Every structure is written in structure tokens, then in C-alpha cells.
């Protein structure tokens with residue numbers, strides 16, 4: 846009745862464990878998930894601090910969105926967002942609102958200029974790549 850395993854049996858166990866470790870590394874260790882940050886659409890904010898859009902120009906990837914965070918204008922009338930230039934794929938215009946966030950998603954590439962018609966000269970654009 847021996848309490849110890851034979852040396853041969855111990856060596857076999859170590860080799861088997863090494864084989865399992867090598868196989869696990871070969872099968873699963875090399876598979877890194879793709880970085881979702883490089884492909885995930887995102888959302889950028891455009892603010893209205895006074896009678897300007899800020900930032901005036903936003904660059905996003907196709908499928909991403911702009912969140913127009915429209916505050917009350919200094920004259921109390923609010924702002925709208927009219928996409929100008931007839932660019933194909935422009936999202937729906939935003940009516941005159943204040944103290945509201947409105948999301949618009951861009952599904953086509955291009956440069957989409959927009960204006961607030963309440964305040965002449967209050968312009969911006971979205972560049973979708």
C-alpha cells in the first residue's frame with residue numbers, strides 16, 4: 846500500500862495538463878474580440894449657446910447621430926434646424942423648439958448644411974464619413 850504515485854504516473858499527469866493548457870491557448874487565447882469602439886455609431890451633441898450652433902461643424906461616421914440640445918434663445922423664441930442645400934439623405938428638419946433635445950441620425954455620407962431660420966446667420970453643418 847503505497848501513499849505516493851509512481852514517478853511515471855506523475856509525469857503523465859503533468860504532460861496531460863500541459864497539453865490541455867497548450868490546446869486552450871491555441872483555441873481560445875488568440876481570439877480577441879473586435880473593438881466595438883471602432884465600429885459603433887455614436888452621438889455628438891450640438892448646443893445653442895446664444896444665437897449660434899456649437900460646434901458649428903460636426904464630423905461623424907455614417908449611422909451616427911447628432912443630438913441638437915436647443916436652449917431658449919436670448920430673444921426667447923427658441924431655434925429650429927433646417928437642413929439646406931437639398932443634400933440627399935438629410936434627416937428631417939427640427940421645428941422651432943426651446944429647452945429640448947432632438948436626435949437626428951445620418952444614414953448617408955455627405956456634408957449636410959443647416960440653418961436656424963429664426964436667427965439669420967445661425968448656421969452649421971454635419972460631415973458624415
Ligand SMILES: [Cu+2]
Pocket residue numbers: 896918923924925961962963964967
Ligand atoms: Cu436660432
